[in-house]
Amino acid sequence: MRFEWDVEKEQKRSEVFTMKNKIEIDINNLPRLTEAQINVLRELESSAVAFDEDNPPLTPEQLSKFKSVSELNRKKRRKETVSLRLSPKALEKARSLGKGYTSVLSRILEDILEDNNQIEKYL
Secondary structure: OOEEEEEOOOEEEOOEEEOOEEEEEOHHHOOOOOHHHHHHHHHHHHOOOOOOOOOOOOOHHHHHHHHHHHHHHHHHHOOOOOOOOOOHHHHHHHHOOOOOHHHHHHHHHHHHHHOHHHHHHHO
């Protein structure tokens, strides 16, 4: 069996550190199984499946609920495109936040809109 482990040094790229792990296995040159390993596999082949009482298989009905919940959550997270007018000062400040500034603005608005005192301050 031949393993190759190659870990590149951390490289700084746009303030993000990346690390790459590489594992190679030569499947044409695998070692033969030992007699003990073959016996274990034979025993497992004839053994019964052990079900976990705390984690029973899901019914088709339960599986279908996962899909509908997933769709509902996706609809809740979906952002809508809106148009709004910003002062040049506000737009410059927002753009100075860099790539993804619209997402930052969205989070700022969400936080402010949760606080009634802040809303009343600007009305």
